[in-house]
Amino acid sequence: MHYSGFKVIKEALTGHKGWKPAWRDPQPQDRYDYVIIGGGGHGLATAYYLAKEFGKARIAVLEKGWIGGGNVGRNTTIIRSNYLLDGNEPFYEFSMKLWEGLEQDFNFNAMVSQRGVLNLCHTDAQRDAYRRRANAMRLNGVDSELLDAEGVRRMAPFLNFDNARFPIKGGLLQPRGGTVRHDAVAWGYARGADSRGVDIIQNCEVTGFRIENGKVTGVETSRGFIGAGKVGCAVAGSSGRVMAMAGINRLPIESHVLQAFVSEGLKPVIPGVITYGAGHFYVSQSDKGGLVFGGDIDGYNSYAQRGNLPVVEDVCEGGMSLMPMIGRARLLRMWGGIMDMSMDGSPIIDRTDVDGLYFNGGWCYGGFKATPASGWCFAHLLATDTPHDTAKAYRFDRFRKGLMIDEKGMGAQPNLH
Numbered sequence: 001m002h003y004s005g006f007k008v009i010k011e012a013l014t015g016h017k018g019w020k021p022a023w024r025d026p027q028p029q030d031r032y033d034y035v036i037i038g039g040g041g042h043g044l045a046t047a048y049y050l051a052k053e054f055g056k057a058r059i060a061v062l063e064k065g066w067i068g069g070g071n072v073g074r075n076t077t078i079i080r081s082n083y084l085l086d087g088n089e090p091f092y093e094f095s096m097k098l099w100e101g102l103e104q105d106f107n108f109n110a111m112v113s114q115r116g117v118l119n120l121c122h123t124d125a126q127r128d129a130y131r132r133r134a135n136a137m138r139l140n141g142v143d144s145e146l147l148d149a150e151g152v153r154r155m156a157p158f159l160n161f162d163n164a165r166f167p168i169k170g171g172l173l174q175p176r177g178g179t180v181r182h183d184a185v186a187w188g189y190a191r192g193a194d195s196r197g198v199d200i201i202q203n204c205e206v207t208g209f210r211i212e213n214g215k216v217t218g219v220e221t222s223r224g225f226i227g228a229g230k231v232g233c234a235v236a237g238s239s240g241r242v243m244a245m246a247g248i249n250r251l252p253i254e255s256h257v258l259q260a261f262v263s264e265g266l267k268p269v270i271p272g273v274i275t276y277g278a279g280h281f282y283v284s285q286s287d288k289g290g291l292v293f294g295g296d297i298d299g300y301n302s303y304a305q306r307g308n309l310p311v312v313e314d315v316c317e318g319g320m321s322l323m324p325m326i327g328r329a330r331l332l333r334m335w336g337g338i339m340d341m342s343m344d345g346s347p348i349i350d351r352t353d354v355d356g357l358y359f360n361g362g363w364c365y366g367g368f369k370a371t372p373a374s375g376w377c378f379a380h381l382l383a384t385d386t387p388h389d390t391a392k393a394y395r396f397d398r399f400r401k402g403l404m405i406d407e408k409g410m411g412a413q414p415n416l417h
């Protein structure tokens with residue numbers, strides 16, 4: 001069923017009787033050519049591109065809960081491609097280009113809104129670092145602008161410019177950055193994949209792998225054994241647990257909670273996405289008016305999808321320091337998601353030592369913006385057994401070879417990436 005303005009008007013005039021479910025609820029089959037574990041953004045996008053771009057059939061996505069229940073529906077919706085390093089920038093720009101045509105591509109309104117992402121700087125050294133990053137972006141053909149304090153003031157006059165400790169000296173703006181409605185991304189990919197024959201099987205937890213002579217032959221699930229030619233694992237915060245079932249126990253990934261916050265609805269005030277450079281705090285405003293904000297991960301490993309109060313306090317302090325008016329807004333809701341924090345802050349899209357088993361993870365706080373490119377590149381790897389050009393650096397062996405893609409130069413400390 002094609003969605004269009006004409007369809008909306010027709011249904012409005014005829015009692016909304018013509019809408020069909022956006023995807024089926026199929027029973028699992030005995031065997032598929034491709035089984036994708038994880039019905040988050042990355043798993044669904046992988047299945048979509050496997051079917052659409054690589055012409056593959058007999059594909060299933062297995063999701064232990066409901067699609068959109070993981071990080072894809074829990075993030076703060078920011079998209080951007082303002083990276084410094086060559087290992088990252090072409091990949092995230094590929095993703096940005098896919099975002100720009102995504103709604104037409106999968107015929108679903110995901111509310112892609114390119115309102116700009118502004119990173120504030122508060123010291124001369126930070127401004128120099130941003131200048132370097134802005135130049136690196138331009139060398140990769142990506143839009144970037146350096147603003148001075150007056151330029152920032154014109155965009156966001158409500159910020160605390162003259163804070164004696166953290167004065168705002170300027171900012172790095174990516175005008176094409178912005179936000180996308182996160183759960184609509186899951187729904188759009190699910191609908192697109194389903195319409196191309198992909199079975200999306202919810203309430204189907206993978207509980208083990210069947211591996212014979214070093215090759216994966218299928219997965220054990222809460223709904224029985226499902227045979228598979230190839231298995232792709234895209235379970236984000238559960239990466240360590242799921243890969244351990246295949247005997248892969250030493251992933252360079254830790255799981256941490258990240259929290260998000262939404263205020264009551266306010267009149268439009270925040271022009272795009274603004275990130276604080278002197279603390280970990282970032283904010284945007286949703287179409288319903290809520291201020292959507294967040295900050296650091298909780299300081300311990302966890303698989304709980306909720307966080308603790310010390311980080312709440314830390315995030316709110318960051319907000320108050322940057323824009324004191326936020327203290328008058330009431331908090332409406334907050335939640336947590338489990339982050340797959342890699343040791344250099346960059347992701348992994350690679351084969352594993354088990355023949356036929358492929359891995360996608362290590363997205364840290366930044367995997368939502370990567371969703372389209374991650375799906376495309378993972379599908380490329382699954383379909384062709386070769387990495388996509390923009391994801392060549394995202395290999396497991398970079399940790400062994402010392403070829404880390406440490407975007408912030410922080411070393412193996414997850415909370416600093």
Ligand SMILES: Cc1cc2nc3c(=O)[nH]c(=O)nc-3n(C[C@H](O)[C@H](O)[C@H](O)COP(=O)(O)OP(=O)(O)OC[C@H]3O[C@@H](n4cnc5c(N)ncnc54)[C@H](O)[C@@H]3O)c2cc1C
Nearest residue numbers: 038040041042064070071072075076078206337367368369
């Ligand atoms: C609070 C918060 C804010 C964030 N903000 C941003 C942001 O602004 N911008 C950005 O780019 N990124 C952001 N992120 C990160 C981003 O959301 C994630 O990196 C990305 O969504 C992870 O990929 P995914 O969508 O596939 O994960 P998920 O949606 O978590 O999908 C993984 C799925 O695997 C399923 N699963 C797990 N184990 C099994 C099993 N055994 N069997 C079957 N299924 C299983 C889970 O139920 C889950 O649905 C944020 C994350 C959080 C939590």
